[in-house]
Amino acid sequence: MSRDDAAARRLYAWEDAEVGPRDASRVPFAQLQALVDHVWAAEGLRFPPRIRPLPRQARRTVARATRLSIEAPPELPTWVLLHELAHCLTSTADGASDGHGPRFVGMYLQLLVRHARMPEAALAASLRAAGIAFDPAARPAFLG
Template sequence: MTSARDRRVYAWENRVVAPLDRSVVPFDRMQAIVDHVWAAEGLRWPPRVRPLRTSRATVATGSRLAIEAPPQLPTWILLHEIAHALTSTAGGQGDGHGPDFVGTYVRLLVTHCRLDRAMLAETLAVDGIGWNPEAKPAFLDQG
C-alpha cells in the first residue's frame, strides 16, 4: 500500500529528479554500479542485482540483500533502490521513504548524478518532504 509520504516522494522524483537525469542503465551493467556505489560508501558485500519478478505496479525493488530490476532502468531509479538497500537491514526493517532514506538518496543523487544539493533540499522543503542530511546506512549500528 502506498502512503501519503510515498506519494509525495514519488511525485517529487518525477517532477524534480527525472527531468535532470535521463541516463538509462542496462541490466548487465547494474551490478557494477551497485558495487561502485557500495564501495564509494565504504562498504563491503553489496546487494545482488537480479531480474524483477513480473509486476505491473512495481518498477524495481531494493533491500539490503537484493535489488530486483527490469532489463533497463533510469539511473535515478537504480539509485533510489540502492538508497533502500542502504537504509534497510538484512532482516527487512528499514526507513521506507522516511527521512533517512531521503537523506541517503539525496547524497547518492549529488555524488553519482551530480545534482545540486541545495536545489534538491529546496524542492524537498517546498514539497513538505522531511530528510536527514546526516543519514548513514541502517546496518552500520548492528554491531
C-alpha cells in the first residue's frame, strides 16, 4: 500500500479515520503467513498468497500485494494486512486488478467485518459519507 497513489488518497484518509483507530493490533512478520492462511481458508479458498519481505528500498510503501504474494515489513497492523488481502482477492494471476475500486473496497469491508470484527453498518455509512463507492456483494476476481 503506497501513500502516493492519488486515486487511493480518499480511501487512505478513510482508513486513517475509521479503520486504524478501531484496530491497534500488529502482527510480526513471522506470523503473517499463518494469518494469511487462516483468512484464506476461512473465506473458503485454496492456494493463499505467499508473504515476502518488503524490499528495503520501498521506503514509502507500507506493504503491497498481487494475487500471488504480499510484501510486508517486519511488523504490520492487522487492518493493513486485510487491506493487502483484499488486493489479492480482487486481482488475478495475470495482473488484472480492481485497484482501489468498488470491488476492492467491498472485499476489504467484508474482511474487516469478518476477521477484525468491525461494525459493518458503521463502516458502510462512513464509506458513503466519504463518497467512496463499494460493492457489498463483491467476490474474489479469480472466481469468475
